[in-house]
Amino acid sequence: MAEIVIKGVAKTFGAFTALHSVDLTVADREFVVLLGASGCGKTTLLRIIAGLESASGGEVWIGGRRVDHLPPRQRGIAMVFQNYAVFPHLTVFENIAFGLRMQNLPMAEITRRVERTAELMHIEQLLKRYSGQLSGGQRQRVAVARALAMEPSVILMDEPLSNLDALLRLEMRAELKGILAESQTTTIYVTHDQVEAMSLADRIAVMQGGHILQAAEPIEVYRNPAARFVGAFIGNPxxxxxxxxxxxxxxxxxxxxxxxxxxxxxxxxxxxxxxxxxxxxxxxxxxxxxxxxxxxxxxxxxxxxxxxxxxxxxxxxxxxxxxxxxxxxxxxxxxxxxxxxxxxxx
Amino acid sequence: MSDNATFRRRGRWLTGGSVLLLCAWVLGPIYLLFLNSFSSPSAVTGFPKHWLPSFNLDSLQFFIEFQGVASALWNSIQVATLTMVLSIVLGAPAGYALSRFEFRGKSLFRIMVLMTRAFPLPLLALPLAVMYIRVGLDDTPLGLALVHTTLALPFAVLITFSLFSGIPVELEEAAWTMGCTRAQAFRKVVLPLVMPGITASAIFAFVISWNEVFAASVLTVQHRTLTAFLLTSLDVSPLPLKFAGGFVLVLPALIFIFLVRKYLFAMWGIANR
Amino acid sequence: MPSRGLPYLLLLPATVFLAVFFLYPFTQIAWEAFSGPGGVTLSHFATMVNYWKFPAALENTLLLAVAVVPLQTAMALAMAVLVSKLEKGRDLILYIFTIPLGISDLAAGLIWFAIFQQTGFLNSALHALGVVHTPVIWLGYQSKWVIFLAVMLAEIWRATAIMLVIIVAGMGLIPKEYGEAAEVFGAGPWQRFRRVTLPLLRPSLQTALILRTILAFEVFAEVAALGGTNLPVLMGETFHWQFDLQDGHTAAAFAIVILAISIGFTLLYLRLLRVPKGAGI
Structure with a gap:
């Protein structure tokens, strides 16, 4: 069970306010997309939830536990980064096993989980390769597999598809939707791509200028925008x-x-x-x-x-x-x- | 069109010729030193010179067995090794801090590091000579290594800064989200990736110390390094000793530069900033 | 992960070290140079200026720098351009060009001594060509200008590499597209170099010049190896006063002079080659 509750989270960088007291509740197993143009605060919010950035104020709760003073490793999360962050000095196998080794799992369990997630992401034939020998799409798969293998209560994704070319993005989008739905993990997904948001999300939270303007089901956000910005931002034209x-x-x-x-x-x-x-x-x-x-x-x-x-x-x-x-x-x-x-x- | 082709061909010849000439300019003098070092002492002092080496090791043997040379070599190695360790141990954490954090005083520190380049650092040896006598560091390898570290440290800071900057922060962050503490993430992810570069900058620090003459000559009396020994005995040493000494001085430097050649340009590219 | 104190903790060792072994000693040099039995005094500077070798040492040091640095800059630029034109063997040529970077000034002095000394390679070559019959004494006390030339050659031979490395690294930072754009607009090779490469290279050139000029004022071991005491230079006299005459005060006065020239030139370069804000790559 991993409900995420964000209460009054704010963030300032010097004189610049990146987040103005944001509230958001993500239900257990829900897939929420943070959508907005660059600089709207969506990545900052995600990084605060991950513990990579500290909030200037407010509370973050994951699974009924207040986590805003805990380091990332104690929050029960896994994260997929925009540039994948696949460790270049480790093989694909070791990349996926990295988090599991940190948990001191027995070798047999590590191997089982690595092989299972590798199969899920269709990279079982790449396990011995290094990141330099992989294409962008394959690296992307490793990054997702690495997160899934940890069987986290929450997966955080920061624009995971934005570095792929258009066709691959379409393919990965559908695949991700299937895999994440099956894993039933609470997911927060950051993107600036409205089509991605519409296609993946249970709920979309549209952000602008450090505020969440509207958090609702995709079709509701589309049909009944709560603010002019939402209407103007979503929909093409x-x-x-x-x-x-x-x-x-x-x-x-x-x-x-x-x-x-x-x-x-x-x-x-x-x-x-x-x-x-x-x-x-x-x-x-x-x-x-x-x-x-x-x-x-x-x-x-x-x-x-x-x-x-x-x-x-x-x-x-x-x-x-x-x-x-x-x-x-x-x-x-x-x-x-x-x-x-x-x-x-x- | 054909004019252009001839023009280009001529340009290529010109480039090739100039490159060859410059290679000869760089390598020629080293060859002559090599020639002298591998000739018998009588050939070294004789006239006219031969242009091919006789591979006679008497000069080098004479040098190695000469009073004080062995200990000077040993002192040079000690000082250079200490310099290498000190500059990395002190410099790498600073380089990491500069590459990863924004904090008050950052630019002040950078200015201090860059300032060292505007000063003739070997002159530091003058006041330190006095200070060392007070604290018992006079004429010790450590005392000299500390001065050499002021020479090597700015490079170590700037080079490691560039090395750490080349490692995406996301790699560390990914490790944090996968259960690592800051220290574990550094050890398991950053360190393996920067190790070759750190080694190169350590070697560079070694060469800086190995080659330094002025501070070494001021700060050592009984425990002379090779450069100090050669400098202070210039007036009295016979020719074969000088040239064999020069050769022994050059040889490790050649090997080291070969080892770090890949990093030389990357290192200086960042040192510009 | 928030960590306010960590960067300071990491900088502490290097900062303390530089404070103790860099900032403090320089205050000590100034103190030594200006202090006498009766407090602040200029008597050590008077001793220095009245020393008969001082004018020659100052003159030689400055002349050497003026003769060597511009030549080296031109050579390093030419070498960098040549290397960039090479289609193959680039790495090997660059390695060869940078070899002198690892060679100490003393070794360089000894290498050129092997050429210029009486039974050396220069005389041997001249002899083989039949130009001379008996070896000429090139580095004697009456031939100050030959010593000067030999030191110049040794300096150019040894220390051009450091400029080359900085300039090659700097050229690597300039995107190729700028040159190509200039070519499309009709600039020839020389104009491209003059109007695109050189201005964009300013920061590297600045670093190279500052570093190299300061090192030129520190010229010492090459002079000692090639000329003995026949060609006085500032650094050599500093050593002489400190080591042979055991007069730390006057040595410090020499050091202050070297320091002043170095800082003066650094400021000059910073001013002449400054890059307007926002005009960098």
């Missing part, structure tokens, strides 16, 4: 935003009356490009660029002087210069407070 004015009869967007929230002073209207359809009473959109992407059509338009993208059926006939009228699908428009960036319910 990103969400469209248009300023809304409170007119006589309600909210107006690009001169068009739109049904919006009751409350709020200054709001932004937002909609994902794929949630738009041509409609008689839609937002007037002047088509600037049309990109046929195969499965669909990406149309970049101008709506009342703002850039605006829509993804349309690939057989829609649109040309540059056309005037489209685009309306959001039922229930897909979102509203954000212009001042705070928080989402405003309708």
């Amino acid at each position: 990103p969400m469209n935003f248009l300023p809304a004015n409170r007119g006589a009869g309600g909210w107006e967007v690009a001169g068009l009356p739109v049904l919006g929230p009751e409350s709020g002073e200054a709001l932004e209207f937002a909609v994902r490009p794929e949630d738009l359809r041509p409609a008689a009473k839609g937002l007037p959109a002047h088509v600037k660029i049309v990109e046929p992407l195969g499965p669909h059509l990406l149309v970049t338009c101008d709506v009342a002087g703002h850039g605006f993208r829509a993804i349309l059926e690939s057989d829609t006939s649109v040309r540059t210069g056309d005037l489209l009228h685009l309306a959001p699908l039922e229930g897909r428009a979102r509203w954000f407070d212009l001042a705070t960036g928080h989402s405003v319910p309708v």
Whole structure:
């Protein structure tokens, strides 16, 4: 049982605040992804959980035990590093066995576990090699095998796939998902890649500027972003935003009356490009660029002087210069407070 | 196009010729020393010289058996070994600290280390000669080794700094997460990886001490090192003694430079910073 | 893993050592040089300046440095460029070029003494060519300039390697793309060297020059081996006063002069070859 509880963890480097009092609870066996752009504090948070960095304040609990004053070796964790950190002077076998030897396990047990995890990661034929004789993908496998072999209560992963090329990343992503699901280990996984986060996570915690903006299931984060930043960061192409004015009869967007929230002073209207359809009473959109992407059509338009993208059926006939009228699908428009960036319910 | 080809070929000849000439410039004088050392004493003092060695070992034998040479050799080895050990034991921890930590006073320490390069260090021997008499270190291998360590220590610090910087911190961190204490991670992961480089910088420290003349001549009286012995007997020693002595001085240095050649450039590349 | 005290603990031995064996002795040199029976005095400097060999020693030391260092810099640069042009045998050539790095100044002096001494290889070669019939005395007391030349050759032969190593290492830090970019923009080999390599090499050049110039002011053993006392230099006179005349005060005054010249030149190089902030590689 290894629930991770983070209470009010903060970190400052001199005058720079990397983390502002972060709270997060990761359930036992849950797979949580920390997602954010570089410099958002996600790696710092992971390193504080690992014990590689000390927090300026707050508490870290793993499996019901407060660990923030313990060195990494006493926290019951295993970690996979971005650059793999496979020991160059040891064979693959010895790399995987390293942590087990530190626990003084009997040789037979060490061999059994090394062979089992090597088989799991499909590197059993590489056990005698050194890191210099391995490809990036193989090193990656060794790094994961090394963590799994320790049978830790928590696995921490710091951008483990970011150094692989695109195709390999896709393959490893699926494989990792299967293996980690089977191992049923609590996992915290740091990445800046939203697709990776969506595909792997039970829950995504989106971070920005040292805050966790939203921690929820992937589809919830995608459909109902809690903050403007989340909507803008997740989704490719990103969400469209248009300023809304409170007119006589309600909210107006690009001169068009739109049904919006009751409350709020200054709001932004937002909609994902794929949630738009041509409609008689839609937002007037002047088509600037049309990109046929195969499965669909990406149309970049101008709506009342703002850039605006829509993804349309690939057989829609649109040309540059056309005037489209685009309306959001039922229930897909979102509203954000212009001042705070928080989402405003309708 | 063909003009370009001739131009390039001519350039290659020019490069090759210059390289050969420079090799001759470097190796020629060493060959002449070698020639003198492997000729009989009478040939060394005779005229004109032969240009091929007779492989006569009398000069070298004369040198080795000469009063005071054996002990001078032994003293040189002692001092150089002490220097080697001292500069690594003192320098490597500092190099590690510089490569791994950010802390107040770091730049101050770096400035102190770099400052040593702007000073003619052998001059340290003058005040130390006085100090040593007070504490009983005068005319001892350790006393001289301490001065030589001021010469070698800055290099040891900068070289080990570059060696440790070349080992990704993640390797240590990975070891920590796999159950190691700081000390265990250092011993099991960092040390095996830096050992060849540390050895090279130790050898470099040995050569610095082995070759040093001024401080050695000021600080030793009875227990002269080879360089001090050769320097102070320049006026009185016969030619074969001088040349055989020079040869014995050069030989280990040649071997050592050969051993550390791989690290020479990496070491200096970082020492620039 | 947090560890606030560890770096200081690790630096402690080296710091204590340098304080005791580097900083403290230098205050002692100054103390020796300026102290007399009646307190602070310049009498030791007066003794030094009035010593008949002092002007010659100062002049010779400075002249040697001025004659040797620029030549060595040019040679080291040329050697570094040559080596970078080699397609094969680079490692071997570099090893050969750096051999003198391991050779002490005394050994270098002895090596060149073997060439210049009366029955040496220079006379033998001249004899074989029929230029001379009886050996010429090259290193006698009347031929100060031949001794000077011999010391120069020995210094250039021995100590160019140290500059070469620093410069080769520095060139290794310059990405190839810069030269290639300059070539695309139409720069010839000389212009590439002059306008790209040399400016980017400034930090290495600075280190090499500082190190080499300071070592040049310490010239001692080569002079002793080649000229005996016929070519006085500062370091040699320091040794003479300390060792033969047992006058530590005047020796310290000599040391202060060497120190002052060294620091002066270091500051000069730091100023002349400084790299503007942000203009480094």
